[in-house]
Amino acid sequence: MSAPHSKPVVTRFAPSPTGYLHIGGGRTALFNWLFARGHGGTFLLRIEDTDRERSTPEATEAILRGLTWLGLDWDGKVVSQFDRRDRHAEVAREMLARGSAYKCFCTQEEIETFRASAKAAGHSTLFHSPWRDADPASHPDAPYVIRMKAPRGGETVITDAVQGSVTFGNDQLDDMVCLRSDGTPTYMLAVVVDDHDMGVTHVIRGDDHLNNAARQTMVYQAMGWDIPVWAHIPLIHGPDGKKLSKRHGAVGVEEYQAMGYPAAGMRNYLTRLGWAHGDDEFFTDAQAKAWFNLEGIGRAPARLDFKKLENLCGQHIAAADDAALLHEIQAYLAAAGHPALTVAQNDRLGRALYCLKDRAKTFPELIEKAHFALSTRPIVADEAAAKALDTVSRGILKDLTPRLHTAIWEKQELETILTEVAASHGIGFGKMAAPLRAGLAGRTVTPSVYDMMLVIGRDETIARLTDAAA
RNA sequence: GGCCCGUUCGUCUAUCGGUUAGGACACCAGGUUUUCAACCUGGUAAGAGGGGUUCGACUCCCCUACGGGCUGCCA
Numbered sequence: 001m002s003a004p005h006s007k008p009v010v011t012r013f014a015p016s017p018t019g020y021l022h023i024g025g026g027r028t029a030l031f032n033w034l035f036a037r038g039h040g041g042t043f044l045l046r047i048e049d050t051d052r053e054r055s056t057p058e059a060t061e062a063i064l065r066g067l068t069w070l071g072l073d074w075d076g077k078v079v080s081q082f083d084r085r086d087r088h089a090e091v092a093r094e095m096l097a098r099g100s101a102y103k104c105f106c107t108q109e110e111i112e113t114f115r116a117s118a119k120a121a122g123h124s125t126l127f128h129s130p131w132r133d134a135d136p137a138s139h140p141d142a143p144y145v146i147r148m149k150a151p152r153g154g155e156t157v158i159t160d161a162v163q164g165s166v167t168f169g170n171d172q173l174d175d176m177v178c179l180r181s182d183g184t185p186t187y188m189l190a191v192v193v194d195d196h197d198m199g200v201t202h203v204i205r206g207d208d209h210l211n212n213a214a215r216q217t218m219v220y221q222a223m224g225w226d227i228p229v230w231a232h233i234p235l236i237h238g239p240d241g242k243k244l245s246k247r248h249g250a251v252g253v254e255e256y257q258a259m260g261y262p263a264a265g266m267r268n269y270l271t272r273l274g275w276a277h278g279d280d281e282f283f284t285d286a287q288a289k290a291w292f293n294l295e296g297i298g299r300a301p302a303r304l305d306f307k308k309l310e311n312l313c314g315q316h317i318a319a320a321d322d323a324a325l326l327h328e329i330q331a332y333l334a335a336a337g338h339p340a341l342t343v344a345q346n347d348r349l350g351r352a353l354y355c356l357k358d359r360a361k362t363f364p365e366l367i368e369k370a371h372f373a374l375s376t377r378p379i380v381a382d383e384a385a386a387k388a389l390d391t392v393s394r395g396i397l398k399d400l401t402p403r404l405h406t407a408i409w410e411k412q413e414l415e416t417i418l419t420e421v422a423a424s425h426g427i428g429f430g431k432m433a434a435p436l437r438a439g440l441a442g443r444t445v446t447p448s449v450y451d452m453m454l455v456i457g458r459d460e461t462i463a464r465l466t467d468a469a470a
Numbered sequence: 471g472g473c474c475c476g477u478u479c480g481u482c483u484a485u486c487g488g489u490u491a492g493g494a495c496a497c498c499a500g501g502u503u504u505u506c507a508a509c510c511u512g513g514u515a516a517g518a519g520g521g522g523u524u525c526g527a528c529u530c531c532c533c534u535a536c537g538g539g540c541u542g543c544c545a
Binding site: 104111115118184188208235278280301448 | 494543544
């Protein structure tokens with residue numbers, strides 16, 4: 001870490017709106033959010049839309065939706081980088097006035113030609129503009145870009161909270177373009193101006209920007225601005241260790257919602273991926289905020305492990321508050337394109353959650369096990385369940401139903417009755433559970449038969465069992 | 471090509487010169503059980519390779535290998 005910052009923490013997430021919110025971007029946002037929230041700081045959101053060709057409002061919407069689903073709330077208004085282009089141009093001119101930048105009249109064709117031949121000859125492709133030290137009197141009346149006048153000798157050192165001290169020889173850094181020939185700013189300039197103007201104290205971003213940090217440092221120095229604390233975090237890789245791409249399956253954050261992972265589980269998993277706090281694996285948001293620090297971030301890229309994600313999600317579902325869980329399930333259903341629950345289904349699912357949430361790792365799994373609560377008569381047994389409803393079993397059910405009419409509808413009593421009925425037929429309760437499941441749920445995989453009976457109630461239980469026994 | 475970063479069980483990681491290298495997920499075996507899930511017990515499994523420095527290296531330095539990133543008037 002560099003000099004201690006006594007200023008309040010300000011972090012930001014700055015995606016470019018060229019597609020959905022990538023899972024790696026989601027984690028970057030999460031880290032920034034956790035760091036800000038854990039330090040009583042501010043978390044800002046800036047859309048880097050200076051590339052007009054590739055930026056779309058749809059992508060911005062998708063990114064906002066992804067962040068919202070993940071539960072990452074930002075402070076203040078979303079900043080559009082493009083809206084700040086006049087300010088960026090102003091800074092470029094200021095650099096020009098200070099002599100730390102210059103006008104370059106080379107055309108893109110010239111530069112491309114140079115790079116192609118340099119590459120072919122095996123030389124460095126760093127471009128050295130002949131206009132760097134040209135007399136302004138010789139400037140033609142033609143389009144130009146404003147380039148940073150980067151120091152030629154010496155080295156630039158960046159101090160990174162994750163990567164440590166990283167040194168770049170200045171001969172490796174060329175005079176980057178700050179203002180394009182059409183007057184629009186480049187990312188390299190805009191990111192520095194915006195981070196400065198927005199008061200960003202900690203830049204936590206992917207380590208694909210590590211090299212850029214050296215270039216950006218030069219802009220800070222040229223303008224005499226304070227350099228933020230850098231924290232370049234490794235990218236997330238696919239299960240095979242390769243760069244995460246579409247062929248690995250889900251890359252967009254919203255896909256994870258559609259697959260039925262609870263947001264709290266995603267946050268926990270993503271936080272733990274590439275960051276550690278001793279041996280802690282399962283933790284709440286409050287704990288994550290309190291514990292998260294830059295020192296705990298690893299330096300190697302981490303691979304996505306869906307098994308572990310599921311395990312953590314299962315724990316979060318089990319720990320969730322019923323009402324909140326119900327809301328999230330409804331949102332999942334909508335995101336996955338499933339029909340919404342009816343009022344009756346919603347009511348019964350809400351009452352069934354207590355016996356469902358301990359046995360599901362994802363929402364699809366929970367919904368599957370909630371089949372008994374979401375269905376109405378007649379309950380149609382699936383193939384496996386139907387096998388449990390043979391003649392003998394139906395006879396037992398017929399024997400059972402009359403006794404349920406007068407039973408006290410609570411677990412203890414039901415247990416007593418079912419055990420007695422089973423015993424009277426010379427079988428253990430285990431043998432009786434299968435036909436009960438088939439009759440009550442039409443499935444072989446369900447919650448406890450007692451829980452199902454309690455959730456759907458006496459009348460429905462008797463009706464379903466009577467149906468099954470017929 | 472040049473520059474930069476990385477490398478501990480299959481996976482995520484702990485360790486910040488001295489540990490029988492720990493935990494979690496996954497996996498295997500056994501137990502429990504009302505299906506599933508859960509739970510209990512036990513087990514397999516790691517410092518990329520090679521040089522140094524040191525009384526002592528996973529830990530510090532160098533080289534190699536492998537992986538990744540940057541090298542744009544993209545971000």
